[in-house]
Amino acid sequence: MQKYKAPPGTHDIFPGAAKWEENSAKWGEIESEFRRLCRLYGYGEVRTPVFEQTDLFVRAVGTGTDIVAKEMYTFIDRGDRSMTLRPEGTAPAIRSYIENGLYGDGGVTKLFYIGPIFRYERNQKGRYRQHYQCGLEALGSSEPDLDAEVIQFALSFYKAIGIERLNLKLNTVGCPVCRPLYRKALLEYAEPLLTDMSPDNQRRYIENPLRMLDSKDPHDQELLKDAPNLIDFVCEECSSHFQRLQSLLIELGVPWELDTRLVRGFDYYTKTAFEVQSPDLGAQSTLCGGGRYDGLVQELGGPTTPGIGFGLGIERALIALQTLSQESTPRTSVEAFVVTLGERARASRAVLLSDLRKSGISVDTDYSGKSIKAQMRAADRAGSRYAVIIGDNEIDSGSAQLKNLETGEQVEVEFGSLAEKLIN
């Protein structure tokens, strides 16, 4: 039995992996598609450290949240500082925005990131202790136009990679003016029912009352059927923001589902909250989550700056994509494979490989001195379209045998014109 394994809840990403969420070629496709859209929408990349001082996350995400209470990878470094592997992407991006003064020119600053996220959780399908998110943050405008654009970005990303079946869930979670009023009303409503509710909801009543609403317990749902709705409590400003956003989404042709029970896990969200879910994913169906956070930049010590963003899970996107796709798992391949016979051919191989690569042709070869038959098999397995065969005869004549492995055709080509021939 092997001694070392990837730590619990983590996974490798490698060439040829059968599961797409572990296949490095599929990862490349996702990331380059995301980057392409970022260029299209005007986002610039920010890369932040994978760890930050613990207090950044406590401050941003909120003490009462599950993430801060029990899911952070926190350690004391050798300088006696408390550090935490980032459990989400927004706080570090905002920290960097403030630290580097990226709010210079008075317009909207658009940032994106791609990187690992760490949360200490029990793993299951689509849930890891280290997973990767592509995320973006748009800072400097409180206009609902920006909300609409960000949401539409997320949806067009999924469409671009080939996921069509999606549910967009939308809600407004109010702001520091109106949310406390609602919270109070909800607590008043729930208190007499509390003894009848599930233990989970009794806990939520104390820790995070709004979360009671999305309990999956049918009995809880029955009890909360007539609970007050946040949407009836939001202030004038939040309400008109939400109205405007919805009409923009109609104009953009984006369908959504109003989910008044949608509550997200971070305390920093204000007004718009949204999730993109896939009906093809299993229990962990959320592909993307995001929302507006108008108080966060100030909370973290920057100037008063509204913002909105989202994070989307790369693994979950790939899991959903693979369940929907007929496509077989991709493998890496080269255009040509050099096969040698005898010492003289082997001796001249290095220069041949080098020349072909200089011409931009991807080539590989066998490094273990196998028989020609084995080398041909290796060429086949490498997915190569051509085999370039050289032996004593070819060295003497100054030309190679070029075999098309798809058609079986074989022609003699002078060394000097091999590259040109392979390009066509």
Added chain:
RNA sequence: GCGGUUAUAGCUCAGUUGGUUAGAGCGCUAGGUUGUGGUCCUGGAGGUCGAGGGUUCGAGACCCUUUAGCCGCCCCA
């Protein structure tokens, strides 16, 4: 943190009520073709049966412990 379930070759899995030397398919490798892949045929390598302990004349199988995977709850991407 809670619950269910699984662990045998590189991969997918067989392995009958405990009984010789633990099997198959795929993959890998060598040959059939002393210079030609994908099909076919033949041979070969590869497993302290997740780990530790126990019951037994005898354990891959039964019991306990432990570790890990998978799935669900919680929560989230």
